Amino acid sequence: MPKLYDNHGRLINYVRLAVTDRCNLRCFYCMPEEGIKYVARDALLSYEEMLRLMQLLAGMGIEKVRITGGEPFVRRDMIHFLRDLCATEGIKKVNITTNGTLTEALVPELKAMGINSINLSLDALDRDRFLAITRRDAYDKVMQTYEALLDHGIPTKINAVVMDGKNTQDIIPMAMLTKNDPVSVRFIEEMPFNGEGAHYEKLAWNHRAILNHLRAHFPDIEKVPDPPHSTSYNYRIPGHKGTVGIIAAYSRTFCGTCNRIRITPKGMLKTCLYDDGVFNIRDIMREGASDAQLRDTFLNALGNRAKDGWEAEQNRTFGLPVQESMSTIGG
Ligand code: SAM
Ligand code: SF4
Secondary structure, eight states: OOOOBOTTSOBOOEEEEEOOSOOSOOOTTTSOTTOOOOOOGGGSOOHHHHHHHHHHHHHTTOOEEEEESSOGGGSTTHHHHHHHHHTSTTOOEEEEEEOSSSOGGGHHHHHHHTOOEEEEEOOOSSHHHHHHHHSSSOHHHHHHHHHHHHHTTOOEEEEEEEOTTTTGGGHHHHHHHHHHSOOEEEEEEOOSOBSSOOSOSSOSSOHHHHHHHHHHHOTTOEEOOOOTTOSEEEEEOTTOSSEEEEEOTTTTOOGGGOOEEEEOTTOEEESSTTSOOSEEHHHHHHTTOOHHHHHHHHHHHHTTOOSSHHHHHHTOSSOSSOOOBGGGTOO
16 A cells, blocks of 8 residues: 655644534634634534544554644544544544543543543743633633543643633743653644634744743753654753643744644645635545545645745635634644
8 A cells, every 4th residue: 555655754643533523612823702603514524434534544554643722622532533533543542632621520531541641731820811811711610621631541641732812921920830740731823723823923922032931940851763754843841740741833833744644624634724724524425535646635635845935825716814713624
């Protein structure tokens, strides 16, 4: 079976699958307060279609899948789909990104089925700031999920988007979570995927500003090796059990080693976060494409991949600035 290499010689072994664009939060950096116009249910990839795709991609070398959204757990029967996905031959790691609002009760099952790790989105430890950012009163539920993940020993990363004037006071308290908890707390540059266009003219809290802020409070913070294909620069505060990461998602410093593709809730393949979609897999499947035809379509798409996010953004035909919500892409 042909493997998925792009035209820059990069092997693609990781897919991010956004299973829904729906969400029960309204995070400032992701969606407008009034929400977005959701995709009709029959326009979403069905579980059967997603499993077929994952089997096909596993045959082409995909080993790692991240389930994201929207909020994955607002989609009915997600747990059954996850069980089938974990049992798919060739898929070695299934990871999930969740806002944690509906996740706590499912943690034992996620552990039992062998979920590899969970990224929990949590942008503030202060309850009022959490409410102001997410526009929903769900702080306790998210913290209960955090505790359950630690109790069950599921490797956990916290994703915190850093926003000027919204949560920079939380950077140090969040980094302090790594003192006693074996978690990775990752600070993410805000990208302009909020459904409204850019919030600022210039990103004040870029990766350098975040690191300088951490260094000012933790002068001994030390660099630790970054795993291959890592999107985060990783650090440890001496004596702490966990690590701290910084993700330069806006500055795009990590494109050179990119090993991932994205599939959106309505089946669009994105070979880069910043492109506007390469082809619609759902339509091709619903027109009756064979597995061989689908494989060819993937290979062709990867054969014309932009070298980095800057080039992908330049090539957009939907225009700039980006107007999409991250919940339609998956992050
Ligand atoms: N609802 C789930 C959650 O929030 O974890 C999964 C989907 S969410 C779109 C995936 C990740 O994208 C989250 O960690 C979120 O913080 C991040 N994200 C969303 N919008 C972003 C933006 N404009 N800039 C940077 N990260 C963003
Ligand atoms: Fe929902 Fe996740 Fe977007 Fe927040 S970041 S609105 S939780 S999809």
